[in-house]
Amino acid sequence: MSKVILKGGTIWTADSVYVADIFIQDGIIKTIGQDIQYQADEVIDLAGKIVMPGGVDVHTHLDAPVGETTTIDDFASGTVAAACGGTTTIVDFATQQKNQGLVETVEMWHEKAADKAVIDYGFHISVTDLYEGSMTDLGKVVDSGVTSFKIFMDYPDTLMLDDGEIFRVLQAGGRYGAKVCVHASNGKVIDRIAEDLVYQGKTGPEGHLLSRPPATEVEAVNRAIAISRMADAPLYFVHLSTEGAAYALAEAKDHEWPVDGETCTHYLTLDKELYFKPDFEGAKAVLTPPLAGEKDRDALWKGLRTGSLSIVSSDHCPFCFEQKKIGIDDFRRIPNGGSGIEHRIQLMYADGVVAGRLTPQQFVDIVSTAPAKAFGMYPQKGQIAIGSDADITVIDPDGVTKISAETHNMRTDYSLWEGWERAGRIVRVFSRGEEIVRDGVYVGAAGRGSYLKRRTI
Amino acid sequence: MSKVILKGGTIWTADSVYVADIFIQDGIIKTIGQDIQYQADEVIDLAGKIVMPGGVDVHTHLDAPVGETTTIDDFASGTVAAACGGTTTIVDFATQQKNQGLVETVEMWHEKAADKAVIDYGFHISVTDLYEGSMTDLGKVVDSGVTSFKIFMDYPDTLMLDDGEIFRVLQAGGRYGAKVCVHASNGKVIDRIAEDLVYQGKTGPEGHLLSRPPATEVEAVNRAIAISRMADAPLYFVHLSTEGAAYALAEAKDHEWPVDGETCTHYLTLDKELYFKPDFEGAKAVLTPPLAGEKDRDALWKGLRTGSLSIVSSDHCPFCFEQKKIGIDDFRRIPNGGSGIEHRIQLMYADGVVAGRLTPQQFVDIVSTAPAKAFGMYPQKGQIAIGSDADITVIDPDGVTKISAETHNMRTDYSLWEGWERAGRIVRVFSRGEEIVRDGVYVGAAGRGSYLKRRTI
Amino acid sequence: MSKVILKGGTIWTADSVYVADIFIQDGIIKTIGQDIQYQADEVIDLAGKIVMPGGVDVHTHLDAPVGETTTIDDFASGTVAAACGGTTTIVDFATQQKNQGLVETVEMWHEKAADKAVIDYGFHISVTDLYEGSMTDLGKVVDSGVTSFKIFMDYPDTLMLDDGEIFRVLQAGGRYGAKVCVHASNGKVIDRIAEDLVYQGKTGPEGHLLSRPPATEVEAVNRAIAISRMADAPLYFVHLSTEGAAYALAEAKDHEWPVDGETCTHYLTLDKELYFKPDFEGAKAVLTPPLAGEKDRDALWKGLRTGSLSIVSSDHCPFCFEQKKIGIDDFRRIPNGGSGIEHRIQLMYADGVVAGRLTPQQFVDIVSTAPAKAFGMYPQKGQIAIGSDADITVIDPDGVTKISAETHNMRTDYSLWEGWERAGRIVRVFSRGEEIVRDGVYVGAAGRGSYLKRRTI
Amino acid sequence: MSKVILKGGTIWTADSVYVADIFIQDGIIKTIGQDIQYQADEVIDLAGKIVMPGGVDVHTHLDAPVGETTTIDDFASGTVAAACGGTTTIVDFATQQKNQGLVETVEMWHEKAADKAVIDYGFHISVTDLYEGSMTDLGKVVDSGVTSFKIFMDYPDTLMLDDGEIFRVLQAGGRYGAKVCVHASNGKVIDRIAEDLVYQGKTGPEGHLLSRPPATEVEAVNRAIAISRMADAPLYFVHLSTEGAAYALAEAKDHEWPVDGETCTHYLTLDKELYFKPDFEGAKAVLTPPLAGEKDRDALWKGLRTGSLSIVSSDHCPFCFEQKKIGIDDFRRIPNGGSGIEHRIQLMYADGVVAGRLTPQQFVDIVSTAPAKAFGMYPQKGQIAIGSDADITVIDPDGVTKISAETHNMRTDYSLWEGWERAGRIVRVFSRGEEIVRDGVYVGAAGRGSYLKRRTI
DSSP: OOEEEEEEEEEEOSSOEEEEEEEEETTEEEEEESSOOOOOSEEEEOTTOEEEEOEEEEEEOOSOEETTEEOSOOHHHHHHHHHHTTEEEEEEEEEOOTTOOHHHHHHHHHHHHTTTOSSEEEEEEEOOOOOTTHHHHHHHHHHTTOOEEEEESSOTTTTBOOHHHHHHHHHHHHHHTOEEEEEOOOHHHHHHHHHHHHHTTOOSTHHHHHTSOHHHHHHHHHHHHHHHHHHTOOEEEOSOOOHHHHHHHHHHHHTTOOEEEEEEHHHHHOOGGGGGOTTTGGGGGOOSSOOOOHHHHHHHHHHHHHTSSOEEEOOBOOOOHHHHGGGTTOGGGSOOOBOOTTTHHHHIIIIIIITTSSOHHHHHIIIIIHHHHHTTOTTTSSOOSTTSBOOEEEEEEEEEEEOOTTTOSSSOSOOTTTTOEEEEEEEEEEETTEEEEETTEEOSOTTOOOBOOOOOO | OOEEEEEEEEEEOSSOEEEEEEEEETTEEEEEESSOOOOOSEEEEOTTOEEEEOEEEEEEOOSOEETTEEOSOOHHHHHHHHHHTTEEEEEEEEEOOTTOOHHHHHHHHHHHHTTTOSSEEEEEEEOOOOOTTHHHHHHHHHHTTOOEEEEESSOTTTTBOOHHHHHHHHHHHHHHTOEEEEEOOOHHHHHHHHHHHHHTTOOSTHHHHHTSOHHHHHHHHHHHHHHHHHHTOOEEEOSOOOHHHHHHHHHHHHTTOOEEEEEEHHHHHOOGGGGGOTTTGGGGGOOSSOOOOHHHHHHHHHHHHHTSSOEEEOOBOOOOHHHHGGGTTOGGGSOOOBOOTTTHHHHIIIIIIITTSSOHHHHHIIIIIHHHHHTTOTTTSSOOSTTSBOOEEEEEEEEEEEOOTTTOSSSOSOOTTTTOEEEEEEEEEEETTEEEEETTEEOSOTTOOOBOOOOOO | OOEEEEEEEEEEOSSOEEEEEEEEETTEEEEEESSOOOOOSEEEEOTTOEEEEOEEEEEEOOSOEETTEEOSOOHHHHHHHHHHTTEEEEEEEEEOOTTOOHHHHHHHHHHHHTTTOSSEEEEEEEOOOOOTTHHHHHHHHHHTTOOEEEEESSOTTTTBOOHHHHHHHHHHHHHHTOEEEEEOOOHHHHHHHHHHHHHTTOOSTHHHHHTSOHHHHHHHHHHHHHHHHHHTOOEEEOSOOOHHHHHHHHHHHHTTOOEEEEEEHHHHHOOGGGGGOTTTGGGGGOOSSOOOOHHHHHHHHHHHHHTSSOEEEOOBOOOOHHHHGGGTTOGGGSOOOBOOTTTHHHHIIIIIIITTSSOHHHHHIIIIIHHHHHTTOTTTSSOOSTTSBOOEEEEEEEEEEEOOTTTOSSSOSOOTTTTOEEEEEEEEEEETTEEEEETTEEOSOTTOOOBOOOOOO | OOEEEEEEEEEEOSSOEEEEEEEEETTEEEEEESSOOOOOSEEEEOTTOEEEEOEEEEEEOOSOEETTEEOSOOHHHHHHHHHHTTEEEEEEEEEOOTTOOHHHHHHHHHHHHTTTOSSEEEEEEEOOOOOTTHHHHHHHHHHTTOOEEEEESSOTTTTBOOHHHHHHHHHHHHHHTOEEEEEOOOHHHHHHHHHHHHHTTOOSTHHHHHTSOHHHHHHHHHHHHHHHHHHTOOEEEOSOOOHHHHHHHHHHHHTTOOEEEEEEHHHHHOOGGGGGOTTTGGGGGOOSSOOOOHHHHHHHHHHHHHTSSOEEEOOBOOOOHHHHGGGTTOGGGSOOOBOOTTTHHHHIIIIIIITTSSOHHHHHIIIIIHHHHHTTOTTTSSOOSTTSBOOEEEEEEEEEEEOOTTTOSSSOSOOTTTTOEEEEEEEEEEETTEEEEETTEEOSOTTOOOBOOOOOO
16 A cells, blocks of 8 residues: 655664665565665655664563552553654563462553554563462463563562572473563562661662662572573573673573573663762662663673673663652662663664764664564564564764753653763654654654564574 | 500691601690600500591581481480591581570580580581571570571471571671571472472482482572672581582682582482482482582582582481381482481592592591681691690501491491492591590490580681 | 566575565666566576575685695686585685795785686785785785785794784784784694604504694684784684684683684584594595584584684685695695585585574574675675675575585595585575576686775774 | 700691690601600790791792893802791702703702702703703703703793793603793793884883783793693793783682692782883883782782692892893893892781781791692601701791891892881791701801702602
């Protein structure tokens, strides 16, 4: 039906950089070539622009109950923000509550997303409560296209599974071809350190940092790898933040163990000094694991270049400052999470490619191609190639982006990158061939996103 | 009062080998020299014999409740067997039951030992239940000379502490100068694997082996090291059995972390094939962790030579075959433990020194000097030097020892080394200058052992 | 001028696998798409066929003096064989003789290749003799498109440079943006071991194996890495054959040192047992380093998957059996080298992809894309993308290939893979849009190859 | 004949610390005990003093041709200084000149030492020129008690052997039971870097530092280990100075390879900043390898504690400042070497034990026991035990030592530790029972030292 030609842009893929036209028909990339002569409904000149596969963000928490509150972005506001930031696919975490069925959990998330999401979306299922028959239910969930599970080694009182339960979920992952995502921090030790800090009167946001030393992550990473090998199942680490974790993954990959991991925008760009800001401002940066220091950031960038880490996600888990104040007297009650679904691609482009830390190919891979491959969506998503969905993000390398809570599309009333000005501007975004963002403004229809039934591995 | 000269023996210490006389007065080594001219009540000719410091066995379970039964040797039979085997000091595990106080636990063990033990003895305290005030009680226990704690990462339903509790005990260890001993196996994962095996109908003794793959030990070792570093406390691993564990300790020592470890006689000399013997015979070898294979044994011997492991204990935890039969229908109910307090020195001499795996100095170190140093008893114990207790074991290198349940002094009705014949024979043993074993027979008084108040570190 | 459509093949690149048409104009890939409607001189149906970028072989020795003889394939026979085997680009080693100028050496190689080569070719320069002004001459050589140097740590009497000279060449590489290729074996030690073997009467071909234990390669690899870091210059290892070398590169890459390496077809597919064949047959396998065993082969395959190794070359260095007989009385005189330029792609396809050791993308990368990138030829060579040279190899996955000296196009009178039958058959090869091989027969013009001026790094 | 009792001192050995009397007869330790009642010619009260085995310095260069000059201490002045510093045994390097026989070299050194040395001495043989029959001569040299060889990987024009020759010497070491000592620096690369520096006009003493980056040592260490493993021979590294070297040895020891190493007093106590002192003062610190920085020093101390390094020697190679001036226009001509035979024990006591970096046992081991063991002199030397030579050094822990060229007994006219004041004072030294130093003054007879025929390993 619809025919569009994107003309003369510089195509960036995970493998190549070259100049070509892209011919799109009915939402699918049909032809790539020099000076394509086909007839089209629309020909869009992209000379001088960077044309890349739309971003794939595999770690978001929209409309999600967290601690004593709920994240402030729902699937409407969250996916509009994602789209404006060049992301055209998300995978959100459907999180089981204690005493809730797994199938029921996924259904609840379908309701949250349907008619609201403006880009394509899938779900992971977070398993927090094993019940009689839960392993069978995991199989049903996989059949419905939710082909990845998440387990927590943290938050003992609400979300954590013990090592035996983790082993069981990993076994199920191996059996069903589902990838198990791990939140790796030793929650039991963390709780004790936090207890000590509160006892010593250290109740402010910096307590969040101090109660979670890097070793609490590194230990859990090593333990999860060990258990996954006993269960003979592949593993994926969410939101890694430390040098020690990157090193552990490098070692595992040298041994060809099927282990993979992501870090997040904020770990690559922000410093732990934020926790020491006065007036409870530090609470804005309370997310888990906490921000680290320069040595860790350098190791994470290096990990992305050497392949020990392969994905950057946003871990978008947004709260307003008022929500953060739940923990004003005790950092343990501050809702954990930050908002960044909108800035992931921009910041990786600027602080990655422009700053010389990543090649264009590495950049495209970590924000789009690798996550699509890792979670059963490739080559439908994450690639500019014949037959792929025409999910395309266009960057003007001569543009400039200034980040501010006043202008961003997320509902949070602050930004961790407030005032940052960076080279490059996302000027157009296409989802299945349809232009949904122009000049930074969402111009698509409401609720146009589709559920993505993902493949097993 | 009493004056004895041990004449012309070849003295083996952890540092040297040389020929000399030893002059003992009132149970203390007073003089070492060539051709000592002092007057003595007795002069014992030891020409051609090996004269070494009496063995120090820091891992025994005498008169100890284990699972659904109790170990078969009490402090009388157990220490007589120890003495006959050349061991003159033991440190036994006083194990807290759930809902039992720590001070009370130690008192109970004093009662078990008093008037029964024939050699000097100390206690570790196994902490299995943290209660309000338990950390304060640990301080009291330390003050009474029980300067080491043990924690379990295994047996979730009875003995295991969670990682946060382990952190607390380690903090206490650091604060009080007490060494924390760790039983490192991931009990939660083991229980799940065992559950699977029983579900598959594999209920025999080999299930014990199969449910405890080496990675369950290695993971726990790495985790314990990580937690001890967060708690800033020294650590001691009991009964290590795998190459991976030896490697983890080597790495920790290269970093100068205060980590140390023991292996046991059976891991160095016996093979896992024992679990596959017919007629439930495999149950005799059910001890934890299970026996491993040749690769692991080689790594353990190597670890003793390179110093990643520094001690060999017996982990004497004796049961009769009848007791083992509690688990005839389910290997999980077989009482875990083996008996070997009597053969540790003999086997390390024969399979270590005679077989060329250890130097004489290494041998003396791992069975006597190093354990005395590690647990606050050196140089009173574990050394032949001026001022040390005259605890001395004499080996006839030309003698031969044949091991059999029919002849051993332990109460177990089988031996894991039944029929083994080895070079070397322990011919005399002195405890505080008093000859208590002659020609393999206990000749000392009943209940002559003293409680050893150990130093902190 | 010429317009060709390759219709409906399954395109394999280093990044993707998808079905599409390729439109080629004047030797360049102009368009890739579904159902391309352009007019063309020729439309070739490739449905069901694998369509991949033509192979790039960066390690050949054509018409090359080696020891007391000369390789048997010249640029005519060698490149015809390469083409028939699906390789469309080679980089050959121009090897300086003692007392020969570097510029003169390259000129000599231009003469050897011109009007003979049937595919595109470039040169490396092997530096064996540093003279006054040689570093300046290296600059001239680089300007002419020879942007990589080779140095030998082997063959002390003829080719080897000492560590100081290696340092100098590496400095020049860093300064000029040229990659330094290293033949890593400790020649001085090898010569002594060989001397001992001959002294002991072991003069047969197996002496070649025995005189070159794996450690002679591993040591040299580690030394070269150390020197390159002191010279601050990138490094490329030719013909790696051992687990230890793969491990050293993995470690270097984890540190982001600019080190890369190749292995060769024969190390991945053949065993050292060949050296023990009777009747001097072992001499046929005398190439350097020698073939290794299964453990090494596994490590090399693993290295290709994990990225510690990134390229497979042929190290085509062909001799007839008669030439090998120069060393009939002393293995040290056997010309070192094997012939395999024709079978590299076939064997990597069969023993890599079909055997499940490599993904299609990995296969394409290691035989075509990665070598083109590593040596300044990408994306002109090594890629199927808009703007690239239409160098394309077509494999029939349903075909079968049988290797034999009787049928191969190389001039060698034996094959190391004699009688091997493997799945897959190379049915068509295109060079710059021109079909030069059909059904395994060279159908292009003589001497049609062009010199490739390569880029610096 | 003579009978002496050393009364009530605190005996420090490599294994223990205890208070006892020592009875010496005819130069041999006969008895150790509490309150020894034997009759003696002399009873010396050492209450409150530290009594340790006399120091063993296995790396000295007395009366030795180096570059264009000769070391300023001969066997008379050098051994008097050693004795005053608490060292009672040295092993000096007999260095072969090109075209000189090995047997002849050792004879020459016997002439240098005889009737001059005041303490017992042995020789290593430095092999710098392999000739027809040199391997046989090495056997003769070993038979004469010179049971260790040294080879240089440095100084290409004068002393260096190539890797093949090193292999040959290692083979001989393995065959004869002689330990091969290695000077590990990549001399070929160093010469090129030095060449560059001089070309750039950097001719001052700091050029010595800059031309020898740490990697030149680390590379050579790894290479030597690799070659020794191929030759199946044990190895000893002299004068290690870098973290990388300590790490390489730790790794080798974890693998039980027979590799051992020393560092020297100056690497543990002095900083590379000395090279930047004005007025050619930096030349005083020109020794090889050069002094390093804090990170390396920390690693060397750590290496001594963890056992990767086991010995501290002086590498006494003394020159007057006037001799250093040979290199005033070109650092390459500055004679390499420093003087420190007199301060090794004092500085290791103060900066090791008093500063809390070493235990008393570790201190005694690294300066006395370990070198005696490593080079075939134990337990005759390096131990306080029955039957050992009564070589004994007495330290007053309440004394203070001030180092100055004005007061030291070495002939050098400067001290690298000028003005240092340290706790502890060496008050008495006994050699074979004879008191040769009292209150810091040599009181023994001239030329009283004996040649030590050392054992093989």
